[in-house]
Amino acid sequence: xxxxxxxxxxxxxxxxxxxxxxxxxxxxxxxxxxxxxxxxxxxxxxxxxxxxxxxxxxxxxxxxxxxxxxxxxxxxxxxxxxxxxxxxxxxxxxxxxxxxxxxxxxxxxxxxxxxxxxxxxxxxxxxxxxxxxxxxxxxxxxxxxxxxxxxxxxxxxxxxxxxxxxxxxxxxxxxxxxxxxxxxxxxxxxxxxxxxxxxxxxxxxxxxxxxxxxxxxxxxxxxxxxxxxxxxxxxxxxxxxxxxxxxxxxxxxxxxx
Amino acid sequence: xxxxxxxxxxxxxxxxxxxxxxxxxxxxxxxxxxxxxxxxxxxxxxxxxxxxxxxxxxxxxxxxxxxxxxxxxxxxxxxxxxxxxxxxxxxxxxxxxxxxxxxxxxxxxxxxxxxxxxxxxxxxxxxxxxxxxxxxxxxxxxxxxxxxxxxxxxxxxxxxxxxxxxxxxxxxxxxxxxxxxxxxxxxxxxxxxxxxxxxxxxxxxxxxxxxxxxxxxxxxxxxxxxxxxxxxxxxxxxxxxxxxxxxxxxxxxxxxxxxxxxxxxxxxxxxxxxxxxxxxxxxxxxxxxxxxxxxxxxxxxxxxxxxxxxxxxxxxxxxxxxxxxxxxxxxxxxxxxxxxxxxxxxxxxxxxxxxxxxxxxxxxxxxxxxxxxxxxxxxxxxxxxxxxxxxxxxxxxxxxxxxxxxxxxxxxxxxxxxxxxxxxxxxxxxxxxxxxxxxxxxxxxxxxxxxxxxxxxxxxxxxxxxxxxxxxxxxxxxxxxxxxxxxxxxxxxxxxxxxxxxxxxxxxxxx
Numbered sequence: 001x002x003x004x005x006x007x008x009x010x011x012x013x014x015x016x017x018x019x020x021x022x023x024x025x026x027x028x029x030x031x032x033x034x035x036x037x038x039x040x041x042x043x044x045x046x047x048x049x050x051x052x053x054x055x056x057x058x059x060x061x062x063x064x065x066x067x068x069x070x071x072x073x074x075x076x077x078x079x080x081x082x083x084x085x086x087x088x089x090x091x092x093x094x095x096x097x098x099x100x101x102x103x104x105x106x107x108x109x110x111x112x113x114x115x116x117x118x119x120x121x122x123x124x125x126x127x128x129x130x131x132x133x134x135x136x137x138x139x140x141x142x143x144x145x146x147x148x149x150x151x152x153x154x155x156x157x158x159x160x161x162x163x164x165x166x167x168x169x170x171x172x173x174x175x176x177x178x179x180x181x182x183x184x185x186x187x188x189x190x191x192x193x194x195x196x197x198x199x200x201x202x203x204x205x206x207x208x209x210x211x212x213x214x215x216x217x218x219x220x221x222x223x224x225x226x227x228x229x230x231x232x233x234x235x236x237x238x239x240x241x242x243x244x245x246x247x248x249x250x251x252x253x254x255x256x257x
Numbered sequence: 258x259x260x261x262x263x264x265x266x267x268x269x270x271x272x273x274x275x276x277x278x279x280x281x282x283x284x285x286x287x288x289x290x291x292x293x294x295x296x297x298x299x300x301x302x303x304x305x306x307x308x309x310x311x312x313x314x315x316x317x318x319x320x321x322x323x324x325x326x327x328x329x330x331x332x333x334x335x336x337x338x339x340x341x342x343x344x345x346x347x348x349x350x351x352x353x354x355x356x357x358x359x360x361x362x363x364x365x366x367x368x369x370x371x372x373x374x375x376x377x378x379x380x381x382x383x384x385x386x387x388x389x390x391x392x393x394x395x396x397x398x399x400x401x402x403x404x405x406x407x408x409x410x411x412x413x414x415x416x417x418x419x420x421x422x423x424x425x426x427x428x429x430x431x432x433x434x435x436x437x438x439x440x441x442x443x444x445x446x447x448x449x450x451x452x453x454x455x456x457x458x459x460x461x462x463x464x465x466x467x468x469x470x471x472x473x474x475x476x477x478x479x480x481x482x483x484x485x486x487x488x489x490x491x492x493x494x495x496x497x498x499x500x501x502x503x504x505x506x507x508x509x510x511x512x513x514x515x516x517x518x519x520x521x522x523x524x525x526x527x528x529x530x531x532x533x534x535x536x537x538x539x540x541x542x543x544x545x546x547x548x549x550x551x552x553x554x555x556x557x558x559x560x561x562x563x564x565x566x567x568x569x570x571x572x573x574x575x576x577x578x579x580x581x582x583x584x585x586x587x588x589x590x591x592x593x594x595x596x597x598x599x600x601x602x603x604x605x606x607x608x609x610x611x612x613x614x615x616x617x618x619x620x621x622x623x624x625x626x627x628x629x630x631x632x633x634x635x636x637x638x639x640x641x642x643x644x645x646x647x648x649x650x651x652x653x654x655x656x657x658x659x660x661x662x663x664x665x666x667x668x669x670x671x672x673x674x675x676x677x678x679x680x681x682x683x684x685x686x687x688x689x690x691x692x693x694x695x696x697x698x699x700x701x702x703x704x705x706x707x708x709x710x711x712x713x714x715x716x717x718x719x720x721x722x723x724x725x726x727x728x729x730x731x732x733x734x735x736x737x738x739x740x741x742x743x744x745x746x747x748x749x750x751x752x753x754x755x756x757x758x759x760x761x762x763x764x765x766x767x768x
Contacts, residue, residue: 042565054443069621077376100375100385129495150375 007058036211080151080159141172285345297357356398360391426533458620499527503551515752549712571701589708599702604674630672682739
């Protein structure tokens with residue numbers, strides 16, 4: 001579905017690299033999570049897929065076609081894009097935000113209206129009470145649901161997500177992660193998601209791609225990573241969630257005893 | 258003139274001045290928006306252009322409005338609406354540009370990225386996201402500009418564009434403070450109205466209420482149309498055959514323009530006046546045919562237009578000026594009105610009698626004990642150098658005053674004599690003796706009627722004006738000036754007086 005071949009990005013003419021010689025394949029209907037700390041190149045990698053950032057070298061193929069040969073505007077309309085909550089347009093109502101891409105694609109009014117209703121139901125928002133509100137009047141979780149609805153509006157097969165749960169409080173985050181995972185499986189979406197939170201990656205991903213200093217150090221399923229991480233940096237990243245899980249288990253055993 | 262009469266006279270002028278002012282203001286504002294918004298989009302995208310473009314707008318802002326207007330006249334080679342419009346657009350760019358750039362660059366980068374990520378083109382991102390989000394700041398800039406334009410447009414009177422400034426300029430010159438107040442109050446009112454109208458338009462837009470939006474737009478258009486209606490109802494036919502009489506910015510000129518207007522209208526030729534124009538602007542306007550007629554003075558033309566330094570005898574000077582103007586500009590000098598408005602040395606009559614002074618020649622004996630007062634420029638002019646050298650004048654003290662204070666100063670004995678303007682009404686008020694110039698050291702400043710080439714070809718016009726030539730005495734003009742400057746009479750009244758003087762003189766010489 002998405003393939004990156006030897007992709008590099010340098011902002012200073014090749015002195016330093018934000019992303020270096022990355023090879024990555026995302027399978028259809030797979031949820032792939034890229035994990036790394038800030039500056040690891042994970043967001044740059046994500047943005048090269050919909051050409052918000054142009055690679056310095058290498059090739060990216062989406063749906064069998066090299067993105068450098070696709071019209072960027074067309075490409076982006078076919079790919080859903082979710083950012084942290086600030087990505088909603090503050091001067092538009094919730095409904096208008098969701099309808100942005102269908103409108104750009106020139107759908108007729110009736111069709112857009114029906115689609116918006118469906119999307120509200122899909123992301124679990126009550127259309128009647130939310131349609132005409134502005135983003136500033138919503139909670140963080142509600143805003144992120146609107147963000148999902150907007151990204152899904154034109155029925156994309158692929159979705160790119162940049163720290164989608166980053167700004168949410170822990171309780172909301174857990175619920176939304178779970179719901180999103182269900183939605184992704186139901187719609188058979190191919191998703192690339194970026195996060196710095198390894199626990200989140202372990203809980204939602206089909207596969208996890210660990211990046212460090214612009215390079216991929218390991219790609220593996222969550223369980224492989226937990227049990228047999230090869231690269232020392234990847235092993236270090238899973239240590240903390242593992243310890244938390246062990247501690248929780250110990251606690252629940254202690255109280256159960 | 259009593260208050261009601263004066264107010265009535267001013268208010269009668271209001272619809273026409275207001276309509277011109279509104280047309281000028283609205284055109285300048287719309288043009289400025291049309292230029293500045295695309296320019297703002299450009300410099301937001303091409304950062305390297307930001308500094309030069311904003312600096313240019315800042316520089317335009319620092320040029321005094323009146324200087325910018327005069328420069329536009331020189332650059333465009335014409336007077337009236339177009340140069341005024343150009344100057345106002347240049348003058349009003351900065352707030353619109355600066356606010357638009359600030360507003361557009363201030364939009365959260367992540368929102369712009371979201372727009373791009375959704376698949377919006379650059380244009381769609383600009384119009385659907387950046388511009389709506391920047392709108393409050395952009396509109397604040399437009400409102401600032403609108404108020405500036407309304408205010409600055411009052412300065413377009415001296416370049417020949419009719420505006421509410423006509424009240425202010427003529428009022429200041431003819432000591433009619435009511436006219437000044439009418440001009441200021443209507444300009445201020447217009448500024449507030451326009452500002453609030455833009456605000457209302459913005460609010461109705463933001464309310465997303467189609468009915469309200471339409472209602473506000475219709476109301477604004479109706480108000481604007483009503484304001485402009487005096488312009489629309491004007492007969493274009495009369496415009497074509499009418500002539501335009503210009504006037505400089507002092508009382509005598511306002512009165513003479515009225516006198517000419519009445520005289521010519523009596524022959525069935527429609528006349529419009531363009532008063533309160535700068536001296537050189539007026540000459541350029543005549544040369545280009547934007548106006549048809551005005552009164553100038555030989556000494557002024559000699560020094561400022563012919564650029565001659567030496568002083569020639571009156572008759573020779575007149576002939577030379579006349580030939581030169583026709584040859585170089587196609588302007589016709591049809592004759593002198595009969596009076597001079599020249600520099601003249603004057604002192605209180607009683608004092609002159611005491612000292613036995615009747616001419617400038619008599620002054621030299623007493624000069625070492627006398628103090629002289631003058632306006633700011635006189636001591637730097639060739640007239641003074643000529644006087645001083647020809648008569649050997651060495652006064653005890655030379656002082657400079659504002660022209661209006663100079664007369665009071667000589668009256669109150671602060672100085673012993675002044676360089677007066679020979680037709681100033683205050684010579685009569687303070688009973689000053691004008692000293693004769695037997696050596697002819699002061700150049701002649703004969704009032705002459707100038708016609709543009711096309712106006713000079715109209716025999717009816719030339720004949721009508723011929724009836725005035727030689728019939729205006731210095732004394733009569735001085736009295737007319739005094740009526741306006743000191744007795745609070747209207748310009749129209751003073752013109753009536755001069756016309757009756759002309760008629761009386763004609764009767765006296767007719768058999």
